[in-house]
Amino acid sequence: MKNLTLLAGRQWPAEQGHSSILAAATQVNIIENGRCQRCGAFVSAKLPNGKLYCRACIGIGRAVEGNVLVRYLGHAEFPKQKNGGLTWSGHLTSQQEKISAGLVTNFLEKKNSLVHAVTGAGKTEMLFQLIAECMKNGQRACIATPRIDVVNELYPRFKAAFSEIKIGKYHGREFKEPDLDQLTICTTHQLLKFYQAFDLLVIDEVDSFPYVGDPQLHFGAKNAVKTSGVRVYLTATPTADLLEEVKQKKLRLLKLNRRFHGGLLPVPKEKFFLRPFLQKERLHSKLLSEIIKAVESGHPLLLFVPRIEQIPVYLAALRKEHRLQKAQVAGVYAADKQRLEKVAAFREQRLQILVTTTILERGVTFPHVWVIVVAADDAIYTTASLVQIAGRVGRAQHDPTGLVVYCYHQYTKNIKLAVRQIREMNR
Structure with missing residues (x-):
């Protein structure tokens, strides 16, 4: 790879390539104290040669005892834009505007958010000002979701709303070489390939399988955000652990009970x-x-x-x-x-x-x-x-x-x- 900055904020097993960057990158044992450093799983499975390997994250390349996990924390620079590259000309309802403004305030105050909004409330549009705030400061954001179908639906909508921003789409059904995208839209599994990359991480459908109840995906999501970064969770059906974090004031709750058109939810x-x-x-x-x-x-x-x-x-x-x-x-x-x-x-x-x-x-x-x-x-x-x-x-x-x-x-x-x-x- 000619431009090594394209790998900024990424992590990968050394044997997967990019050897020219090793001297400039952080290296850790991929399995240390019986635990996978990429996904956090405790490892017990062994290869025929007796070496431990991680079965939890084998889908993105095998992590084997004795091998090195490379983390490149090279600085990623993006142009600062007055409006954050937002080219969307639509309008939010007054209720949506309250949620949107709350997300921006929480981001600026470095506070994590939980958006509890009914299905069809217009969560995607409510994210636009938040993403623009991140982009206009030359920072980097990611929107992750457990389902490939949702990634494919979100990508064209953000592509249209942020036509001046470089946006990357990553999931397991569509191979794409790593690139330095200011906005990344991906599945939650793809977060295992990042390390302290994002200033803002939004997880949509946070209560959805396979993310919900998967400690490895939670570990990967935590690692993908910078230590100074902010997380936002979106859902129509929040889980008990998220509501508990709200009680403990680890998350600020933003709630919307109406769809964007003001109509009611269909009663089954x-x-x-x-x-x-x-x-x-x-x-x-x-x-x-x-x-x-x-x-x-x-x-x-x-x-x-x-x-x-x-x-x-x-x-x-x-x-x-x-x-x-x-x-x-x-x-x-x-x-x-x-x-x-x-x-x-x-x-x-x-x-x-x-x-x-x-x-x-x-x-x-x-x-x-x-x-x-x-x-x-x-x-x-x-x-x-x-x-x-x-x-x-x-x-x-x-x-x-x-x-x-x-x-x-x-x-x-x-x-x-x-x-x-x-x-x-x-x-």
Whole structure:
């Protein structure tokens, strides 16, 4: 690599290359005292030669006992711009403006923030002034999120809003050489490749899998921020540990109970089923009725199922139904090689029904979408995920309502709490 400054704020195992920079970089044993210095995991797995290696972060290159982790803390300089490179000409509502101003104040005062805002509140737009404040001082920022789909959705929006800023996009499905981007948009896994790089780190959908409950990803996020840096967490469904940090005054809470268009959250319709949702490749008549209602209304439909192996079964049943013969249907899941293409086709309404797992429960916006959750009583659906799924509906200003259906055999605590939480936010 000719320009070594491109690696500023990054860390990597020495055997991955860039040997010309070693003399100018900090080097530590990648496994020290039985702990991986890249992800913080305690290491017990051994290679055939007896050396320890870290299984927790093996997806971004193997960390082996005796090898060196290189950290290049070279200074990254960016031009100072009066308006922070913000070229967005839109306007915030008065409620959004309060959150935006609070984020800027907290950043200037070096205080970490938790933004608790309902789905569809316009969290992305509320970040613009905060990012601009960081950019105009010649500082460096990162927006990280657990899901690839969310990265792909955020990137073009920030690219349009900050057309004068160099923005990098990084995730595991799309290889990109390291670059010195003033604004980085990436998955939370990618944060393991950074060390004290950012003055500002925003983690969107902080309660989402796989970030939530993963100590390695939390370790990586902490390491990616400078010691003088500021963190911002965004969520519609904050976890107990974040709320505890608010109580302890480690985080400043900024709360918004209304969507950007002022509309209410759609309250889910609860539908009890005595017989199976699908039997002998035929959909239950009540379920089929709801699906047909969505398709005939002209609304694209997200049909959530609990398991990947159920997707082809439901697709086959949908394609057999005479009244759905003209509907274009597809299924998608996390490891689907055509995942990005299918999501794009659904967004462009080239697909009328998309059968999906919880991979699309949050962080993505589809115009006019309606939602049906099959087996909402399945253990895979937490209260937070049910709230997030319902939040896909009614996000457009000119279409602020819509259908959300929870189908179940047993009325669970999670269904009850999800509906209660939505009603409370509406109040």
